[in-house]
Amino acid sequence: xxxxxxxxxxxxxxxxxxxxxxxxxxxxxxxxxxxxxxxxxxxxxxxxxxxxxxxxxxxxxxxxxxxxxxxxxxxxxxxxxxxxxxxxxxxxxxxxxxxxxxxxxxxxxxxxxxxxxxxxxxxxxxxxxxxxxxxxxxxxxxxxxxxxxxxxxxxxxxxxxxxxxxxxxxxxxxxxxxxxxxxxxxxxxxxxxxxxxxxxxxx
Numbered sequence: 001x002x003x004x005x006x007x008x009x010x011x012x013x014x015x016x017x018x019x020x021x022x023x024x025x026x027x028x029x030x031x032x033x034x035x036x037x038x039x040x041x042x043x044x045x046x047x048x049x050x051x052x053x054x055x056x057x058x059x060x061x062x063x064x065x066x067x068x069x070x071x072x073x074x075x076x077x078x079x080x081x082x083x084x085x086x087x088x089x090x091x092x093x094x095x096x097x098x099x100x101x102x103x104x105x106x107x108x109x110x111x112x113x114x115x116x117x118x119x120x121x122x123x124x125x126x127x128x129x130x131x132x133x134x135x136x137x138x139x140x141x142x143x144x145x146x147x148x149x150x151x152x153x154x155x156x157x158x159x160x161x162x163x164x165x166x167x168x169x170x171x172x173x174x175x176x177x178x179x180x181x182x183x184x185x186x187x188x189x190x191x192x193x194x195x196x197x198x199x200x201x202x203x
Contacts, residue, residue: 017049017072021080028150038077040140040151043158046071047101066194068102068167073160075136100164102171104157104194106142107178107187115155116187117142120177133170135161154190172196 021042028039050071054060073096074080080096106117117139129137141147141155148155157174161167175194182188 013053020045020049024152025077025080027152038074038080040138041153042077042080043074043101043138043140043160044103044153044156046074047103047158050101066102068100068164068171070098070164071101072096073099074138074158075160099160099162100167101158101160102167104159104171104174104178105189105191106139106155106157107182107185107189109185109187115142115147116181116185117155117157119181120157120174125177129159129170133161133173134163134166135159135170137170137174168197 024039024042024045028041047069050069051067054069055063106115108115120137121139126137129135136159138158139155140158141151141153159167159170159174161170171194175196178189179193
């Protein structure tokens with residue numbers, strides 16, 4: 001495959017990603033134009049796109065599912081809504097920065113079907129994520145009167161940082177907090193517990 005073909009495939013992949021991003025934004029509840037916060041489903045989409053791109057790369061050696069990957073940042077939202085003209089006169093999204101990203105599934109009450117995630121968003125926890133792990137943590141799908149109304153995926157936690165090691169450490173911390181909560185309130189996750197580094201996968 002020639003260099004031109006590779007560049008062309010890259011442009012096509014970016015155009016497809018932009019279309020998916022546009023779909024999420026256009027089909028989410030209209031937000032205040034001044035806010036920088038993205039639709040709650042956008043982070044999950046960008047993580048999955050980053051994971052897919054990493055799996056397709058011949059340079060990727062680690063194909064562990066649910067691993068931390070480099071992906072387009074979900075924040076701030078204007079990077080996904082404002083456009084600039086390219087050389088052929090068409091418009092495209094602004095070049096967004098890349099961040100290291102991972103997601104964690106939230107536990108659910110089997111009787112009420114309610115997802116539990118607010119316990120991870122206390123002021124002390126949010127400050128700890130930022131100051132100790134240097135991570136941005138977003139808990140999606142557990143807010144408002146109808147938390148899942150504006151969500152196109154299962155509720156989840158999104159962790160991002162400029163450094164991969166920060167995300168990996170924050171993942172471990174949050175996973176243990178979720179496990180403690182599951183034991184205390186008898187809730188569980190459909191996909192089971194996250195397998196952390198050093199742990200064995202249950203057979």
